[in-house]
Amino acid sequence: MKQSQLFGHTLRENPKDETSVNARLLERGGFVYKNSAGVYSYLPSGWRTLEKIANIIREEMNAIGGQEMFMPALVEKKYLDATKRWDVPIGFEAKEKNEKTANFVMGWTHEEVLTAIATRYVNSYKDLPFAAYQIQTKFRNEPRAKSGLLRGREFIMKDLYSFHSSEEDLKNFYEKVKAAYFKIFNRCGLKAVYTIAAGGVFTASHTHEFQVITPVGEDTIFVCLKCGYAENKEISKLEEGDKCPECRGEIKMEKAIEVGNLFPLDTKYSSAFNLQFINSEGKKEYVIMGSYGIGLGRLMGTAVEIHNDDKGIIWPEEIAPFKIHLVEIAAKQAEENSVKEQAEKIHEELIDKGMEVLYDDRDDKTAGEKFADADLLGIPWRAVVSQKTLEKDSVELKQRNKKETKLVKISELLNLKFSAKGGSAFGGKI
Ligand code: ATP
Ligand code: MG
Numbered sequence: 001m002k003q004s005q006l007f008g009h010t011l012r013e014n015p016k017d018e019t020s021v022n023a024r025l026l027e028r029g030g031f032v033y034k035n036s037a038g039v040y041s042y043l044p045s046g047w048r049t050l051e052k053i054a055n056i057i058r059e060e061m062n063a064i065g066g067q068e069m070f071m072p073a074l075v076e077k078k079y080l081d082a083t084k085r086w087d088v089p090i091g092f093e094a095k096e097k098n099e100k101t102a103n104f105v106m107g108w109t110h111e112e113v114l115t116a117i118a119t120r121y122v123n124s125y126k127d128l129p130f131a132a133y134q135i136q137t138k139f140r141n142e143p144r145a146k147s148g149l150l151r152g153r154e155f156i157m158k159d160l161y162s163f164h165s166s167e168e169d170l171k172n173f174y175e176k177v178k179a180a181y182f183k184i185f186n187r188c189g190l191k192a193v194y195t196i197a198a199g200g201v202f203t204a205s206h207t208h209e210f211q212v213i214t215p216v217g218e219d220t221i222f223v224c225l226k227c228g229y230a231e232n233k234e235i236s237k238l239e240e241g242d243k244c245p246e247c248r249g250e251i252k253m254e255k256a257i258e259v260g261n262l263f264p265l266d267t268k269y270s271s272a273f274n275l276q277f278i279n280s281e282g283k284k285e286y287v288i289m290g291s292y293g294i295g296l297g298r299l300m301g302t303a304v305e306i307h308n309d310d311k312g313i314i315w316p317e318e319i320a321p322f323k324i325h326l327v328e329i330a331a332k333q334a335e336e337n338s339v340k341e342q343a344e345k346i347h348e349e350l351i352d353k354g355m356e357v358l359y360d361d362r363d364d365k366t367a368g369e370k371f372a373d374a375d376l377l378g379i380p381w382r383a384v385v386s387q388k389t390l391e392k393d394s395v396e397l398k399q400r401n402k403k404e405t406k407l408v409k410i411s412e413l414l415n416l417k418f419s420a421k422g423g424s425a426f427g428g429k430i
Contacts, residue, residue, distance in 0.1 A: 082272045221254055
């Protein structure tokens with residue numbers, strides 16, 4: 001991708017009305033555009049990252065048997081009437097212009113919709129278990145929508161729902177989701193703490209949250225420094241300095257962002273919609289359910305909050321919009337064209353290799369401006385092509401999170417594996 005053609009260029013100044021780090025860096029980098037408070041557009045480079053997050057989530061959800069589907073954003077009143085959730089103030093009501101009262105709400109959750117669908121397909125215990133998820137936009141009139149992608153009034157969520165014939169089966173699946181969530185957050189470059197949270201509104205058992213510790217978090221958790229045991233302050237009886245109930249380690253109080261959660265729903269929705277199955281003894285029982293959410297934008301915003309420095313974003317490899325930033329520094333004199341020609345050739349060859357490359361081909365920027373933009377954009381690898389590097393048939397390679405640079409032969413560059421896991425493309429030499 002040529003940077004001169006990329007829709008959404010970098011801004012010199014921080015946007016005035018943004019206070020959070022993620023919103024400032026993402027807007028300055030041309031990743032997102034704020035349309036209204038808590039309402040953002042993803043520009044092409046930001047969308048690349050969001051899609052990567054979506055695909056990581058898809059892979060891990062599919063690996064535990066989740067089936068992807070897609071439900072409507074317009075949710076008719078009858079669904080929420082069934083669980084008395086029509087009047088929950090978080091909803092944006094949607095009505096036809098000529099109507100006096102709304103008959104729809106913009107979907108802010110989909111338990112009711114999916115449970116209603118399931119009544120057509122679940123009859124016997126043989127139809128269970130199953131788990132279905134979607135990646136879809138939710139709408140909530142959040143009173144505190146001021147932290148960029150962390151709390152939107154419109155935001156993209158992965159919501160997974162599972163259906164079981166026994167408590168035990170739900171428990172087993174719950175553990176699988178927990179393991180999948182750890183993988184997802186790790187792959188997105190985040191250490192998340194599995195936290196015991198509020199008792200379900202509907203069940204005796206607790207719910208669970210995945211929390212990323214950072215001072216900008218809205219939640220407070222008590223977490224054991226030794227084993228990672230954690231409780232949300234909302235339900236915890238722990239205090240800082242207490243001994244961990246699991247391992248006797250020391251408990252600390254930390255601010256954290258909730259990036260995902262797990263809820264045992266038991267029969268709250270199945271009973272509201274009369275979702276029953278015939279068990280192996282021929283008796284009718286209510287289906288036991290669970291629901292599991294991850295906010296994709298919140299995850300992206302959290303990654304930026306955690307991975308940045310005073311110059312800009314430092315994208316974790318697997319969710320970086322591009323893997324390598326090819327920066328052409330053309331001399332003003334006669335050689336100018338040869339640098340451009342060479343850089344263009346390298347760009348083409350990297351593309352042929354299947355590499356995701358952003359090529360800074362801009363003629364109206366100084367070297368200093370290009371380096372500053374490269375740091376702001378935070379692409380994991382930067383390869384500089386200049387007259388000086390070309391004299392040695394090389395490019396100057398640097399990792400965004402390291403100081404060192406190294407001259408690497410162009411032929412070598414094209415064969416390097418910029419793997420997410422292998423660490424360094426220099427084989428550990430840098
Ligand atoms: P919170 O307590 O932060 O409001 P929640 O309990 O309302 O979250 P859910 O309704 O279960 O969360 O949503 C599932 C996931 O969606 C959350 O774990 C979070 O990652 C994300 N999420 C929830 N609300 C928002 C929002 N307003 N903006 C962005 N992501 C959100
Ligand atoms: Mg909420």
